[in-house]
Structures are given as structure tokens and as C-alpha cells.
Amino acid sequence: MDFSSINPALLIASLMVSATPILLAAIGEAVVEKSGVLNLGVEGMMIVGAVVGFIVAVNTDTPLLGFVCAAIISGIFSIIFGILTQYLKSNQVATGLGLTLVGLGLSALLGRPYEGMKSPTLKALEIPFFSDIPVLGKMLFSHDLMIYFSIFLVTLVWWFLKYTHAGMVLRAVGENHDAAHALGYKVVLVRMLAIMFGGATSGLGGAYISLARVPQWTEGMTAGAGWIALAIVVFASWRPWRVLFGAYIFGGVTVLQLNLQAAGASIPVEYLSMSPYLITIVVLVIISSRGNQGAPASLGRPFHASS
């Protein structure tokens, strides 16, 4: 075994890369759930984003355009879920699962001609001065745009939920939709917007897998990232910074176990592969076991306007 091949600076750098898809999907889902909707279609929306981003990036040779299109198309894709659950009052759990299945199938169909191709990737941003700091520069300041954007998005969501009136309305709708309706807020509209936001960020997360993390397209390549994003939202008690923390733990353990595998650690590979899922959930369960869970009180409950 040779642990000296594991470079801490590189480890942290690749941790951020591996955590970003989950972080993007989870922060969107956190907003959706804060508005009282449980969308289990994260995995499906991610993979649609992954395939759309890949196709656009390959055909235009502009990865950034791939990300934009992935967000738009996944946002539109999530509207299907929104219409079914918010207007036609279908069951949220079943509809979300359906969305995942549709997404997986649709992406496999669309991606077929692109199997085995390589996509153009985002270039790392060179930040003057910061990128040149030894160790730290490599660790934190030589990433691509999307990594910074994902952290910015977490900040934005935290600020929006905590300090803006619109954020308060969103929390109120998730907390007690009947009361929000009685006060004259448009419950369905708020939820539709939240669902679309969640769709768009999931699409970005998916595209980050196919355009940055593994710059190629393989069928079913999200491999459960959407599900772990859902779990992170719950165990992070619906708080943006804890979502970031959870995603980074997951990314960290993923990268670490890959490094351990490469270094030939004597632990069986199966245990190493399952470790990110186990450790992330155990850590977040311990954090959230104390005090207020903060689950939105109307989460997953269908809303019927009474008048």
C-alpha cells in the first residue's frame, strides 16, 4: 500500500469537483421541499440535464451553452411534474418516481448516437494572484466556473430564504398552505416556480457530470447521484449550508475511497464503494439528531384550494 501517492491538495480539489453535481441538485431540491413539494424525480432531471448538456456542448463546441440548455430543458422537464401534481393533483411520490423513469429512458434514447464521444470541457478559471498561491491556489482557486457558481447558488438560496420577502412567502407556503392561501398568496404559483428552479439546478448538476467530471456520455451515468441529493436535503434539515457540507462530505469520501482503491488498500473494494453513501448519511444523521428538524409542515401534502 502506498498512501504517499495521495496528495491532499489534489484531494480537496477533486473533492469539490465530485461534490458539485450533488450540491447543485440538492440545493434546488431543498428549495422545492421548502415550498412543500416532494419531487423524487431529481435523478431523472439530472440525467436529462446530463444528456442535453452533452449534446449541445458537442454540437456547438461551447460547454457553457451546454450548461445553459441543460438548465432550461430540465426546468421544462420538471414542469411536467409540476402540472401533474399541482394542477391535476396527482400523487407526488408516484409522479416523482415516474419522472425519474421517464428521464432515464429519454436520456438513453437521446444519447444513443453520442455514446463514446468526448465532450469539450470548461476551462479552469485563472484568478490572478489567488491561483498562484502555493497549495491553496491549486486547492481552491483553479476550478472551473460551475464550481464557483454552485457555491454562489448556495449563498443565494440561503440569503433568499432568510432575508427576502419572497423567500418568506415560499417558506410560509411550505409550512401551512391553507393559511397561505387564506392570506391571499398563490400557493400553486409559488410551488411551480420552486419546482422549475429545482429542475434547472438538477439539470446543471447532471450536465456537470457529463461535461466536467467524466467528460463523456454513458447511459445511466448519474448512477444514483439524484437519490443521494434527496437524502442530503433531508439529513441537512433543509438548511443550505448543511446541504453544502453534506455534499462535500460525500464528494470527499468518494474521492478518498477512489484514491485508496488506487493505492491498493487492503479493504475490499465493495466496502470502499459503499462508504461515501454510508458515511454521509451517518454524519448528517448525527448532526440532525439534535434539536429542531425543520421539516416543512406541508411537505408532500396535496393542496386543494377550498374556495
Place this chain on the structure above:
Amino acid sequence: MIKKLLEINGISKTYPGVIANSDISFNINTGEVHALLGENGAGKSTLVKIIYGLVKPDSGNLLLNGVPFRPGTPSEARKAGIAMVFQHFSLFEALSVAENISLGMDNPPNQRDLGKKIKSVSESYGLPLDPAKTVGELSVGGRQRVEIIRCLLQNPKLLVMDEPTSVLTPQEVDILFKTLLKLRSEGTSILYISHKLEEIRKLCDTATILRLGKKVDTCTPEKTSTKKLAEMMVGSTIKAPEKLNKPAGRVMLNVNNICCVSKSQFGTSLTNVTFDLRQGKILGIGGVAGNGQDELFAVLSGEQFSQHGSIGLNGINITKFNPNQRRKIGLLSAPEERLGHAAAPNMSLIENTLITAENSQNLVSRGFIDWKKSKAFAEKVIKKFDVRTPGSQNTAGSLSGGNLQKFVIGREILQNPSVFIVNQPTWGVDAAAASSIRQALLTLSENGAAILVISQDLDELLEISDQFAALNGGALSRIEKTADLSMEQIGLMMGGAKDLEVHNV
């Protein structure tokens, strides 16, 4: 001189199968407290929703200060100066007081200024509030304050209050009345909905009475007797239940020092509750909602277990018995929540009978359901308790609240329990149905059952119970003879005054 604030002209509203409002007309004057009286289903709520812009009328119109007024949304109604305190609070438990208030305003100032304003307004009306507190931590009275302050911050011309006192202690009711009278003296009109007639006589200048969606009368409540008002509401004479004074029998249920941690995040845990239930007697448990009533019910019915202490039924220790085991030996219970707790909404009345009467009526033999017998028993309940439904095949969810309540109470009473625990037996039930449920409880007790009634309706407890105790913060007050108690003493017991509070020795 009297100025009309709101004129209501010929309002009608029909829902599929129900006429909620039919040609209702009356006026609300500036600076008056106007009562809207009526039984459940008389159309009070619909009318109020029309005024507040939540429902559009089929015909008729409203004039506000002589100008046609047609609010399409609550926010339009608020802009026109109409504010409303809801019966089931429209509050968000996980949000702070200031956030809750700001959600009900159209142009909320920033949180810091709002906090200051909340403090000053709430103190000037004698309703102090801490803007930073989470609403989930407040008592029911405190939550109502949040609703009222939310309205007052918008300087309303008309304040609509839907059953505001049903959840308050007598002291809190006094404070509320002072606030309302202060508002009236400042020229605010108040539309006050209640079916507590004494209150209306004390507070209101005019009363409009609705029955089955129609206006039946307008009167000056001060000059009308309570009995007359009740008869106008119901349209017939009401017979008050009769209480016979029988000597107490032996102790049936012995509850000794039980504690129970609440399952709900905002619930109250029980601490050291001790009492006895005797044959032929009714013990009434009062108290403001959320002081441990649900937990007490759960421990007695067997839905939750006490962490220590013991419950004995007729000498048997039943502390760790589940609800069905308790039922088998004669302890029956009827929870507060009709739909979903006492009855399964989507199952028929026959199936709902089967749920609790399976053992006592032998409705199941060798693992198979005896449908014939179940149907017969369900129909017996329907007949004896005057449950209005097309038939026993109908689902529980299709019954109106009062009818379903009669059904769930009747279902237990006809099984002849030796101990009967009931939580809020007449909650949201109209006067006639409530009176028949109370009579049934009294009859059951005369036949030798020991009964515990948990209720927020003090008048009800005074009417039927032999003994009274109050729950406060999960602790039970001293148990007093109902006949010896004054309203003031009861208020002190509910508020947990130190000299009345007993920490079980």
C-alpha cells in the same frame, strides 16, 4: 348619528347540493360590534368569506361606505380596510411572530421596524407580544394575539372575528373584550361570529341571526334573553340535558402519577397526573388547548404509554395495555379528531363500527367478519343517535361534522363501556346535536359508567360534570366539585395559579 359602513344586499351563494347563503341582507354601522349568529352550516363562514374576498357570491352586492365593493382577493379586501381573524388560525408555526405578521400585510416594513411596531401596538392594546418568538411556542391565546395584532397594524375599518373565544380562558376573554371595546370606541366596526350567547349579550350592539343560509332575524342582544336567542338560531325549543345527582359508586379507574412525553414537537408533556374515576360520576377536564389534553387522552386510551406511574381499571393494572386490550375490559374512548382518528373517512359507517365494536359485539368470528351483525349494530347507532345519513353504507367522510360526531360517540356509548374517555365531545357541533350528545353522556353515567370528559367548552363541563379539574402545562390542578366553583376560580385553575396548583405528593 349612525353611519352605515358595510351594506350587504341580497347575497346568495350556492354550492353543489347546498344553499350556503340565500338572499342575505343587513348593514354594519360604523363603530358597532355586530354579532353574526347561527348554527353550524347556517352560512356564517360563507358570508364572511365573501366579505373577505375568498369566495365570490352568485348574486347580490356589497356597498362599503356607499360605494360598490367586490373584493376578488383577500388582499383587495385588506386594502379596502377589512381585516379578519380566522377561527382556525392562519399561522405558520415554524415562523416567528414578526414573520407571521409581515406575511399578512400588503406592504410590510423591514423586520426591525416591524418588530418595534408590533411591540408598541401590542402593548397599547394590552396584548403584549414578543416579535422574535416562534409561533409554535405560543399558547393558543398568544397565537390569537398574533392574528389580532396582524389585523390592527393595518388600521382596519371592519374587523371580522370568527369564533374568537372558543379557545381562550375566561381571563383571556376579558382582555380580548377590553381590546374590542377600545377598538369600537376608536370607530372600528367589528363583525363578531360566535355561538356563545352570553358573550354576545355582553359585547355586541346588534345581532343578525342566520338559519339554513337565510337571515331569520335581527335583534339587540342585550334586550333578548339567551334562551330566545338560542331558539331563534335553532328554530325550535331546546331541551337542556338533565343531571340527576346520584351518589358516587366505587372507583373504576385509578390513575396514579402518570407522565408522558409528548410526541408532537409543539405538544405538552404530562407531569405527575393523578385522579380517580368513580362509577356514576363525570370528571370534566378543562384547560386551554395544547396544555396536555391530547397527551392525557392518548395515555388513557392506550395510544401512548406512561413513562412511569400506573393506571388501574377495576383492580387490573392496564398501564401497558394497548387500546384493544383496554376495550376488551370495558374502557372505551372517543378522540377529538373525528376524521382520521375516530373514524376512517373513506370507509363506510358499517366498517367504522367494526373498528371499535369488533370485540364487544362479537362482530368477528373465527377471523371472518359478520357483516350482517355489523350492519345491524351500525344501524342501531344511526337510529338511536339520530345520525342523518342516507344509509349505513355511506362513508364516514360524507357525513357533516355534527352527524359524524353523534355517530362516533353513539358507537362507543352503545357498547356500554364501564369507563368512557372522551375528548371534545361537542367540538364544532351545533346546539341541538350538542345537547343530545351531552344527554347521552349523562344517561350513560346514570347507568353506572365512569366518564372522563376533556373539553375546552367550559359551559359544557359545568353543565354535565360532577367534578372539575384543569390541565395547565401538562399538570392537573386540584379536583373540585363543579357545583362549588365560580367562573373566576375556574379561570385561575386554568391559568395555573400557584395556590390552586397541586404537585402530587
